[in-house]
Amino acid sequence: MTHKVFIDGAVGTTGLEIAERLTGRAEFELIVLDEARRKQDAARAEALNAADFVILCLPDDAAREAVAMIANLHTRVIDASTAHRVAAGWTYGFPEITGRDAVAGALRVSNPGCYSTGFIALLAPLVRAGLLPADWPYTCNAVSGYSGGGKALIARFEADGDIAWRGYALNLGHKHVPEMQALSGLAHAPLFTPAVIPAHRGMVVEIPLPLGAMAGMGPGKGPGMGSTDAFRAALTEFYAGSPVVSVSQEPPADGELLLRASMEPWDGLELHVLASADGSQARLVAGLDNLGKGASGAAVQSLNLMAGLDETAGLRL
Template structure:
């Protein structure tokens, strides 16, 4: 057969650029283009999408919602925005979750997970599914990201002439406990209540570290049971690795940019000395497994290609 026709709608943004760069290195694709004059014309964009076999939407939420009614049902869509992550009829594109990999080959509507959401869902969803964490649990999560997660404007702020000294320090945000990733974090894990979630942006380019403390005594579970459950759930996965209980840190430190440039995610299970508490940590690249890496992984599965082709491990 001929080459797959692929369109990246919004290829000038951080995620879109990263996806476009990945696709440019592969010869099985024909990349469709749109003129600068038509880039903000929804009907012109929809026309190019409808020419494609698969299109990535790397757009603001409203723009992603606006174009979808104009898209043919048989055109495969990977939406990297927040717009459709909990929408009916859309597959949540984290292939390692049970049932997702099998659903992707036939899917035409796939929502790529949010970066912070990925770091929370990857360790928590299996524990809720297996009954170690009850659906009624109230969890807390802190997630540290590099400034590339804020897009082109934030990158320019950090990499330009520093007039704002606040950029020199880590900056928690979403301080009112309201963040656009919360609906998917709740729905996909199966929790009844959204977690208390505080994201932090810091002065480094890429990398994400998501930290979830568990009160093991209150949950009535052991640290070993958590580690064993996650290791079993993700056994054989190419892009997610679970470290043995208490192992994997660098002398007690864990740099948030350690996996920058990779498309993998690593989970750490770090107990306190008496085993009554556990820190669950997801470490990954916010631009890799947190966005464009997962998008490419989903594309490969949707098109029947090798799942990890074009991914960095």
């Protein structure tokens, strides 16, 4: 069976990479509008309603408008914007966290944010298992390739070769924070400090844990606390059998993790649990491609499940 897919916003970075992952796949037929028609509401509405699956790669307001144009009960939507990530009636498109069956059966799926993917992947399983408290004020430090910032940011980075680091969301109002809090089951919004570096793609997300202070009685001895070995074991069990998420069992031999500017497209997600010698401090670290599992790869994974296909079809793993 061939499924008709319309990517609304197909000329943006996320849309282009989704289309690349669908190219040559007989399971899908892309509905494509030419340059003039893709900006016409009537043409877009026709495509939105003719499709079996719609993938929205649009700004938030435009994504809401696109959903409102759908006048039938069969067109299923994956929204890569922020508009619906914590909205009622939408399923969060992180199958490893929300469940593959939930994503497979959903009419409306919100694609996770790139930073949120790393944060939630690390923290949600440990909070659910009672190994970390839900009411701790967590912090999250992260760096990303500049491609996640859209065409304007890409142009600025590529035009100015002197930028080495760009900190942003300095007002602490980053749009990913609501989903990070909600999907991890936290009582408090995390303090999130993102930055962009001069690499086209790639991302590292870190959650530092002062375990001694968190337990109040030394590492691993307070209520709702666990050891770093327990964290690693719990994450390994949680993602057992996942073809996308892996958990490193040993710290890097040289004590370093690298994010290379030459990174190739990748749809996987690698998690690390790192600890101080006395166990009083830990670092939970996620490595991913912000355009892969952090955007386009995640959308294709959800699309595969919704279409009843192998979730890894077309992915770069």
